[in-house]
Amino acid sequence: xxxxxxxxxxxxxxxxxxxxxxxxxxxxxxxxxxxxxxxxxxxxxxxxxxxxxxxxxxxxxxxxxxxxxxxxxxxxxxxxxxxxxxxxxxxxxxxxxxxxxxxxxxxxxxxxxxxxxxxxxxxxxxxxxxxxxxxxxxxxxxxxxxxxxxxxxxxxxxxxxxxxxxxxxxxxxxxxxxxxxxxxxxxxxxxxxxxxxx
Amino acid sequence: xxxxxxxxxxxxxxxxxxxxxxxxxxxxxxxxxxxxxxxxxxxxxxxxxxxxxxxxxxxxxxxxxxxxxxxxxxxxxxxxxxxxxxxxxxxxxxxxxxxxxxxxxxxxxxxxxxxxxxxxxxxxxxxxxxxxxxxxxxxxxxxxxxxxxxxxxxxxxxxxxxxxxxxxxxxxxxxxxxxxxxxxxxxxxxxxxxxxxx
Numbered sequence: 001x002x003x004x005x006x007x008x009x010x011x012x013x014x015x016x017x018x019x020x021x022x023x024x025x026x027x028x029x030x031x032x033x034x035x036x037x038x039x040x041x042x043x044x045x046x047x048x049x050x051x052x053x054x055x056x057x058x059x060x061x062x063x064x065x066x067x068x069x070x071x072x073x074x075x076x077x078x079x080x081x082x083x084x085x086x087x088x089x090x091x092x093x094x095x096x097x098x099x100x101x102x103x104x105x106x107x108x109x110x111x112x113x114x115x116x117x118x119x120x121x122x123x124x125x126x127x128x129x130x131x132x133x134x135x136x137x138x139x140x141x142x143x144x145x146x147x148x149x150x151x152x153x154x155x156x157x158x159x160x161x162x163x164x165x166x167x168x169x170x171x172x173x174x175x176x177x178x179x180x181x182x183x184x185x186x187x188x189x190x191x192x193x194x195x196x197x198x
Numbered sequence: 199x200x201x202x203x204x205x206x207x208x209x210x211x212x213x214x215x216x217x218x219x220x221x222x223x224x225x226x227x228x229x230x231x232x233x234x235x236x237x238x239x240x241x242x243x244x245x246x247x248x249x250x251x252x253x254x255x256x257x258x259x260x261x262x263x264x265x266x267x268x269x270x271x272x273x274x275x276x277x278x279x280x281x282x283x284x285x286x287x288x289x290x291x292x293x294x295x296x297x298x299x300x301x302x303x304x305x306x307x308x309x310x311x312x313x314x315x316x317x318x319x320x321x322x323x324x325x326x327x328x329x330x331x332x333x334x335x336x337x338x339x340x341x342x343x344x345x346x347x348x349x350x351x352x353x354x355x356x357x358x359x360x361x362x363x364x365x366x367x368x369x370x371x372x373x374x375x376x377x378x379x380x381x382x383x384x385x386x387x388x389x390x391x392x393x394x395x396x
Contacts, residue, residue, distance in 0.1 A: 011246060019226055044212045049240075052235055067203075071203070
Protein backbone atom coordinates (compact mmCIF):
# COMPACT_ATOMS: atom_id res chain seq x y z
CA UNK A 1 0.00 0.00 0.00
CA UNK A 2 1.03 3.60 -0.40
CA UNK A 3 2.22 5.34 2.74
CA UNK A 4 -0.26 8.18 2.66
CA UNK A 5 -3.77 8.88 1.32
CA UNK A 6 -4.00 9.63 -2.41
CA UNK A 7 -4.51 13.41 -2.00
CA UNK A 8 -1.37 13.64 0.12
CA UNK A 9 0.72 11.45 -2.22
CA UNK A 10 -0.36 13.69 -5.12
CA UNK A 11 0.80 16.77 -3.24
CA UNK A 12 4.13 15.11 -2.34
CA UNK A 13 4.71 14.14 -6.00
CA UNK A 14 4.04 17.70 -7.17
CA UNK A 15 6.19 19.27 -4.45
CA UNK A 16 9.06 16.93 -5.33
CA UNK A 17 9.15 18.54 -8.80
CA UNK A 18 10.12 21.93 -7.37
CA UNK A 19 13.77 22.90 -7.85
CA UNK A 20 15.68 22.27 -4.64
CA UNK A 21 13.24 19.69 -3.26
CA UNK A 22 13.50 15.91 -3.69
CA UNK A 23 11.06 13.16 -2.68
CA UNK A 24 12.29 13.12 0.92
CA UNK A 25 12.28 16.86 1.50
CA UNK A 26 8.90 17.04 -0.27
CA UNK A 27 7.48 14.57 2.26
CA UNK A 28 8.87 16.61 5.15
CA UNK A 29 7.49 19.81 3.64
CA UNK A 30 4.03 18.28 3.16
CA UNK A 31 3.88 16.98 6.75
CA UNK A 32 4.96 20.44 7.90
CA UNK A 33 2.24 22.01 5.73
CA UNK A 34 -0.40 19.68 7.18
CA UNK A 35 0.63 20.65 10.71
CA UNK A 36 0.49 24.34 9.74
CA UNK A 37 -2.72 23.99 7.79
CA UNK A 38 -4.37 27.27 8.71
CA UNK A 39 -1.21 29.36 8.93
CA UNK A 40 0.61 28.12 5.85
CA UNK A 41 -1.11 25.46 3.72
CA UNK A 42 -4.32 27.36 2.94
CA UNK A 43 -2.58 30.73 2.40
CA UNK A 44 -0.07 28.99 0.13
CA UNK A 45 -2.82 27.34 -1.92
CA UNK A 46 -4.55 30.70 -2.29
CA UNK A 47 -1.33 32.56 -3.12
CA UNK A 48 -0.51 29.99 -5.81
CA UNK A 49 -3.99 30.30 -7.28
CA UNK A 50 -3.67 34.11 -7.28
CA UNK A 51 -0.30 33.97 -9.04
CA UNK A 52 -1.54 31.37 -11.54
CA UNK A 53 -4.46 33.67 -12.35
CA UNK A 54 -2.54 36.94 -12.52
CA UNK A 55 1.13 36.44 -13.40
CA UNK A 56 2.12 37.18 -16.98
CA UNK A 57 5.02 38.50 -19.03
CA UNK A 58 5.44 42.25 -19.40
CA UNK A 59 4.74 42.86 -23.11
CA UNK A 60 7.59 45.38 -23.24
CA UNK A 61 10.54 43.83 -21.37
CA UNK A 62 9.58 40.24 -20.50
CA UNK A 63 9.62 40.80 -16.71
CA UNK A 64 7.04 38.96 -14.60
CA UNK A 65 4.08 41.21 -13.86
CA UNK A 66 0.40 41.13 -13.00
CA UNK A 67 -0.65 43.84 -15.42
CA UNK A 68 -0.04 44.36 -19.12
CA UNK A 69 3.18 46.31 -18.55
CA UNK A 70 5.46 45.83 -15.51
CA UNK A 71 6.06 48.47 -12.81
CA UNK A 72 9.52 49.31 -14.13
CA UNK A 73 8.36 49.82 -17.71
CA UNK A 74 5.40 51.90 -16.49
CA UNK A 75 7.57 54.18 -14.33
CA UNK A 76 8.55 57.37 -16.16
CA UNK A 77 11.45 57.79 -13.72
CA UNK A 78 13.13 54.70 -15.13
CA UNK A 79 13.20 56.11 -18.69
CA UNK A 80 16.77 57.44 -18.60
CA UNK A 81 17.96 56.18 -21.99
CA UNK A 82 19.75 53.09 -20.62
CA UNK A 83 18.58 49.53 -21.01
CA UNK A 84 19.98 46.62 -18.98
CA UNK A 85 19.84 43.27 -20.80
CA UNK A 86 19.51 40.18 -18.58
CA UNK A 87 19.00 36.49 -19.35
CA UNK A 88 16.01 35.87 -17.10
CA UNK A 89 13.77 37.38 -14.45
CA UNK A 90 15.90 36.01 -11.59
CA UNK A 91 18.80 38.11 -12.92
CA UNK A 92 16.55 41.18 -13.14
CA UNK A 93 15.59 40.68 -9.49
CA UNK A 94 19.28 40.30 -8.55
CA UNK A 95 20.05 43.64 -10.27
CA UNK A 96 17.11 45.30 -8.47
CA UNK A 97 18.33 43.98 -5.11
CA UNK A 98 21.66 45.72 -5.75
CA UNK A 99 19.53 48.86 -6.19
CA UNK A 100 22.16 50.62 -8.28
CA UNK A 101 20.61 50.59 -11.76
CA UNK A 102 17.96 53.21 -12.41
CA UNK A 103 17.03 52.50 -16.06
CA UNK A 104 14.79 49.87 -17.61
CA UNK A 105 15.39 46.21 -18.38
CA UNK A 106 15.12 43.80 -21.26
CA UNK A 107 14.75 40.10 -20.39
CA UNK A 108 16.11 37.89 -23.17
CA UNK A 109 14.54 34.68 -21.90
CA UNK A 110 17.77 32.69 -22.23
CA UNK A 111 21.01 32.75 -24.22
CA UNK A 112 21.91 31.82 -27.77
CA UNK A 113 22.95 28.18 -27.84
CA UNK A 114 23.87 26.26 -30.98
CA UNK A 115 23.81 23.03 -28.95
CA UNK A 116 20.24 23.53 -27.73
CA UNK A 117 19.10 25.06 -31.04
CA UNK A 118 18.34 28.47 -29.52
CA UNK A 119 18.67 31.15 -32.21
CA UNK A 120 17.90 34.91 -32.03
CA UNK A 121 14.24 34.27 -32.90
CA UNK A 122 13.76 32.11 -29.80
CA UNK A 123 14.95 35.00 -27.60
CA UNK A 124 13.50 38.50 -27.19
CA UNK A 125 16.27 39.84 -29.49
CA UNK A 126 14.36 41.44 -32.39
CA UNK A 127 12.27 43.28 -29.78
CA UNK A 128 15.51 44.62 -28.21
CA UNK A 129 16.65 46.17 -31.49
CA UNK A 130 13.20 47.69 -31.93
CA UNK A 131 13.17 49.13 -28.37
CA UNK A 132 16.59 50.74 -28.85
CA UNK A 133 15.14 52.68 -31.80
CA UNK A 134 11.67 53.37 -30.35
CA UNK A 135 12.72 54.46 -26.84
CA UNK A 136 15.74 56.55 -27.85
CA UNK A 137 18.16 54.31 -25.95
CA UNK A 138 21.73 55.65 -25.79
CA UNK A 139 23.36 52.83 -23.82
CA UNK A 140 22.65 49.12 -23.59
CA UNK A 141 24.27 47.46 -20.55
CA UNK A 142 24.74 43.71 -20.97
CA UNK A 143 24.34 41.96 -17.60
CA UNK A 144 24.62 38.42 -18.91
CA UNK A 145 26.10 35.50 -17.00
CA UNK A 146 29.86 35.01 -17.41
CA UNK A 147 29.32 31.64 -19.11
CA UNK A 148 30.31 30.69 -22.66
CA UNK A 149 26.70 30.99 -23.90
CA UNK A 150 26.25 34.26 -22.02
CA UNK A 151 29.37 35.81 -23.55
CA UNK A 152 28.53 34.50 -27.05
CA UNK A 153 25.14 36.18 -26.73
CA UNK A 154 26.80 39.38 -25.50
CA UNK A 155 29.00 39.54 -28.59
CA UNK A 156 26.04 38.81 -30.89
CA UNK A 157 24.06 41.67 -29.32
CA UNK A 158 27.04 44.05 -29.54
CA UNK A 159 27.28 43.28 -33.29
CA UNK A 160 23.53 43.74 -33.81
CA UNK A 161 23.47 47.10 -32.05
CA UNK A 162 26.67 48.48 -33.56
CA UNK A 163 26.13 52.07 -34.69
CA UNK A 164 22.72 52.31 -33.00
CA UNK A 165 23.81 52.97 -29.40
CA UNK A 166 26.76 52.32 -27.12
CA UNK A 167 26.95 48.79 -25.71
CA UNK A 168 28.67 48.08 -22.39
CA UNK A 169 28.85 45.04 -20.18
CA UNK A 170 29.28 44.42 -16.44
CA UNK A 171 32.94 44.53 -15.40
CA UNK A 172 34.64 41.22 -14.71
CA UNK A 173 36.98 40.94 -11.76
CA UNK A 174 37.41 39.87 -8.16
CA UNK A 175 34.03 39.73 -6.36
CA UNK A 176 33.71 41.86 -3.19
CA UNK A 177 34.87 39.75 -0.25
CA UNK A 178 36.50 37.27 -2.62
CA UNK A 179 39.83 35.65 -1.83
CA UNK A 180 42.34 35.25 -4.63
CA UNK A 181 43.25 31.75 -3.47
CA UNK A 182 39.69 30.57 -4.19
CA UNK A 183 39.27 32.30 -7.56
CA UNK A 184 39.67 30.56 -10.90
CA UNK A 185 42.43 31.54 -13.35
CA UNK A 186 39.94 33.11 -15.77
CA UNK A 187 38.69 35.59 -13.19
CA UNK A 188 42.19 36.51 -12.07
CA UNK A 189 43.25 37.00 -15.69
CA UNK A 190 40.23 39.21 -16.39
CA UNK A 191 40.81 41.21 -13.21
CA UNK A 192 44.46 41.75 -14.01
CA UNK A 193 43.74 42.86 -17.55
CA UNK A 194 41.08 45.32 -16.37
CA UNK A 195 43.26 46.74 -13.56
CA UNK A 196 42.78 50.39 -12.66
CA UNK A 197 45.01 53.07 -11.15
CA UNK A 198 44.30 53.53 -7.46
CA UNK B 199 10.38 49.30 -4.74
CA UNK B 200 9.82 45.59 -4.28
CA UNK B 201 11.27 43.39 -6.97
CA UNK B 202 8.06 41.64 -7.94
CA UNK B 203 4.30 42.34 -7.91
CA UNK B 204 2.60 41.94 -4.55
CA UNK B 205 0.92 38.59 -5.36
CA UNK B 206 4.28 37.11 -6.31
CA UNK B 207 6.10 38.54 -3.27
CA UNK B 208 3.38 37.02 -1.06
CA UNK B 209 3.92 33.63 -2.65
CA UNK B 210 7.71 33.91 -2.28
CA UNK B 211 7.37 34.82 1.41
CA UNK B 212 5.11 31.82 2.06
CA UNK B 213 7.33 29.42 0.10
CA UNK B 214 10.39 30.61 2.04
CA UNK B 215 8.74 29.31 5.23
CA UNK B 216 8.83 25.70 3.98
CA UNK B 217 11.51 23.51 5.58
CA UNK B 218 14.45 23.19 3.21
CA UNK B 219 13.73 26.41 1.30
CA UNK B 220 15.20 29.84 2.05
CA UNK B 221 14.39 33.21 0.47
CA UNK B 222 16.68 32.60 -2.50
CA UNK B 223 15.50 29.09 -3.33
CA UNK B 224 11.91 30.24 -2.76
CA UNK B 225 12.38 32.92 -5.44
CA UNK B 226 13.83 30.35 -7.85
CA UNK B 227 10.99 27.94 -7.10
CA UNK B 228 8.35 30.64 -7.69
CA UNK B 229 9.87 31.69 -11.03
CA UNK B 230 9.95 28.01 -12.00
CA UNK B 231 6.29 27.66 -10.96
CA UNK B 232 5.30 30.70 -13.04
CA UNK B 233 7.00 29.20 -16.10
CA UNK B 234 5.24 25.86 -15.47
CA UNK B 235 1.93 27.50 -14.67
CA UNK B 236 -0.39 24.95 -16.28
CA UNK B 237 1.69 21.87 -15.58
CA UNK B 238 2.71 22.54 -12.00
CA UNK B 239 1.45 25.77 -10.40
CA UNK B 240 -2.29 25.21 -10.86
CA UNK B 241 -2.17 21.47 -9.99
CA UNK B 242 -0.10 22.33 -6.90
CA UNK B 243 -2.58 24.99 -5.78
CA UNK B 244 -5.43 22.51 -6.23
CA UNK B 245 -3.56 19.67 -4.48
CA UNK B 246 -2.83 21.94 -1.51
CA UNK B 247 -6.46 23.00 -1.33
CA UNK B 248 -7.53 19.34 -1.45
CA UNK B 249 -5.14 18.37 1.35
CA UNK B 250 -6.12 21.41 3.43
CA UNK B 251 -9.77 20.36 3.07
CA UNK B 252 -9.34 16.64 3.67
CA UNK B 253 -6.28 15.87 5.79
CA UNK B 254 -6.91 15.09 9.44
CA UNK B 255 -5.58 12.98 12.29
CA UNK B 256 -6.69 9.36 12.54
CA UNK B 257 -8.78 9.29 15.74
CA UNK B 258 -7.25 5.93 16.69
CA UNK B 259 -3.52 6.19 16.03
CA UNK B 260 -2.75 9.81 15.10
CA UNK B 261 -1.64 9.01 11.52
CA UNK B 262 -2.49 11.51 8.77
CA UNK B 263 -5.62 10.43 6.94
CA UNK B 264 -8.50 11.76 4.89
CA UNK B 265 -11.22 9.77 6.66
CA UNK B 266 -12.12 9.33 10.32
CA UNK B 267 -9.81 6.33 10.74
CA UNK B 268 -6.63 5.75 8.69
CA UNK B 269 -6.15 2.90 6.21
CA UNK B 270 -3.90 0.97 8.55
CA UNK B 271 -6.31 1.15 11.49
CA UNK B 272 -9.22 0.19 9.19
CA UNK B 273 -7.42 -2.85 7.79
CA UNK B 274 -8.34 -6.05 9.63
CA UNK B 275 -5.13 -7.63 8.31
CA UNK B 276 -3.04 -5.25 10.38
CA UNK B 277 -4.70 -6.34 13.67
CA UNK B 278 -2.06 -8.87 14.72
CA UNK B 279 -1.72 -7.91 18.36
CA UNK B 280 1.39 -5.78 17.88
CA UNK B 281 1.53 -2.00 18.07
CA UNK B 282 4.46 0.06 16.80
CA UNK B 283 4.92 3.35 18.66
CA UNK B 284 6.51 6.19 16.66
CA UNK B 285 7.13 9.84 17.43
CA UNK B 286 5.52 11.33 14.36
CA UNK B 287 3.94 10.57 11.00
CA UNK B 288 7.23 10.91 9.10
CA UNK B 289 8.54 8.01 11.21
CA UNK B 290 5.41 5.96 10.48
CA UNK B 291 6.02 6.52 6.75
CA UNK B 292 9.66 5.52 7.19
CA UNK B 293 8.54 2.24 8.84
CA UNK B 294 6.02 1.62 6.05
CA UNK B 295 8.72 2.19 3.42
CA UNK B 296 10.78 -0.55 5.06
CA UNK B 297 7.65 -2.71 4.54
CA UNK B 298 8.60 -5.18 7.29
CA UNK B 299 6.06 -4.36 10.01
CA UNK B 300 2.59 -5.78 9.54
CA UNK B 301 0.81 -4.56 12.69
CA UNK B 302 -0.71 -1.22 13.57
CA UNK B 303 0.86 2.05 14.74
CA UNK B 304 0.53 4.57 17.50
CA UNK B 305 1.83 8.06 16.76
CA UNK B 306 2.86 9.85 19.97
CA UNK B 307 3.10 13.29 18.45
CA UNK B 308 6.52 14.00 19.96
CA UNK B 309 8.62 12.87 22.91
CA UNK B 310 8.60 13.65 26.59
CA UNK B 311 10.80 16.64 27.22
CA UNK B 312 11.32 18.30 30.58
CA UNK B 313 13.11 21.15 28.83
CA UNK B 314 10.20 21.92 26.50
CA UNK B 315 7.60 21.15 29.14
CA UNK B 316 6.16 18.16 27.25
CA UNK B 317 4.58 15.74 29.73
CA UNK B 318 2.59 12.52 29.10
CA UNK B 319 -0.65 14.52 28.73
CA UNK B 320 0.77 16.49 25.79
CA UNK B 321 1.45 13.24 23.92
CA UNK B 322 -0.95 10.46 22.84
CA UNK B 323 0.22 8.36 25.85
CA UNK B 324 -3.00 7.76 27.84
CA UNK B 325 -4.61 6.64 24.58
CA UNK B 326 -1.76 4.11 24.10
CA UNK B 327 -2.42 2.47 27.48
CA UNK B 328 -6.12 2.35 26.64
CA UNK B 329 -5.48 0.78 23.21
CA UNK B 330 -3.25 -1.93 24.71
CA UNK B 331 -6.18 -3.02 26.85
CA UNK B 332 -8.98 -2.49 24.30
CA UNK B 333 -7.29 -4.11 21.30
CA UNK B 334 -5.74 -7.07 23.13
CA UNK B 335 -2.20 -5.99 22.30
CA UNK B 336 0.45 -8.53 23.24
CA UNK B 337 3.55 -6.61 22.13
CA UNK B 338 4.34 -2.92 21.88
CA UNK B 339 7.35 -2.19 19.68
CA UNK B 340 8.98 1.16 20.45
CA UNK B 341 10.35 2.69 17.25
CA UNK B 342 11.47 5.98 18.75
CA UNK B 343 14.39 8.06 17.58
CA UNK B 344 17.73 7.17 19.18
CA UNK B 345 17.94 10.57 20.81
CA UNK B 346 17.97 11.28 24.55
CA UNK B 347 14.33 12.41 24.54
CA UNK B 348 13.33 9.40 22.44
CA UNK B 349 15.00 6.95 24.79
CA UNK B 350 13.62 8.70 27.90
CA UNK B 351 10.17 8.35 26.39
CA UNK B 352 10.84 4.68 25.60
CA UNK B 353 11.69 3.95 29.22
CA UNK B 354 8.66 5.86 30.46
CA UNK B 355 6.38 3.81 28.17
CA UNK B 356 8.05 0.54 29.23
CA UNK B 357 7.30 1.43 32.88
CA UNK B 358 3.70 2.39 32.09
CA UNK B 359 3.01 -0.84 30.23
CA UNK B 360 4.82 -3.18 32.63
CA UNK B 361 2.69 -6.24 33.29
CA UNK B 362 0.16 -5.33 30.56
CA UNK B 363 2.06 -6.56 27.49
CA UNK B 364 5.61 -7.18 26.40
CA UNK B 365 7.51 -4.08 25.35
CA UNK B 366 10.34 -4.26 22.84
CA UNK B 367 12.36 -1.63 21.09
CA UNK B 368 14.21 -1.39 17.81
CA UNK B 369 17.68 -2.88 18.12
CA UNK B 370 20.71 -0.66 18.49
CA UNK B 371 21.37 -0.64 14.80
CA UNK B 372 19.85 2.77 14.74
CA UNK B 373 22.86 5.09 14.93
CA UNK B 374 23.07 7.29 18.03
CA UNK B 375 21.62 10.71 17.30
CA UNK B 376 20.04 9.42 14.10
CA UNK B 377 16.45 10.06 13.05
CA UNK B 378 14.25 7.37 11.50
CA UNK B 379 13.15 9.49 8.61
CA UNK B 380 16.74 9.68 7.37
CA UNK B 381 17.53 5.94 7.64
CA UNK B 382 17.70 3.49 4.78
CA UNK B 383 15.22 0.60 4.68
CA UNK B 384 17.91 -2.02 5.31
CA UNK B 385 18.86 -0.51 8.66
CA UNK B 386 15.23 -0.20 9.70
CA UNK B 387 14.60 -3.84 8.73
CA UNK B 388 17.66 -5.07 10.63
CA UNK B 389 16.75 -3.04 13.67
CA UNK B 390 13.16 -4.32 13.68
CA UNK B 391 14.27 -7.96 13.38
CA UNK B 392 16.78 -7.60 16.24
CA UNK B 393 14.33 -5.97 18.65
CA UNK B 394 14.93 -6.83 22.34
CA UNK B 395 12.87 -6.86 25.55
CA UNK B 396 13.46 -3.73 27.64
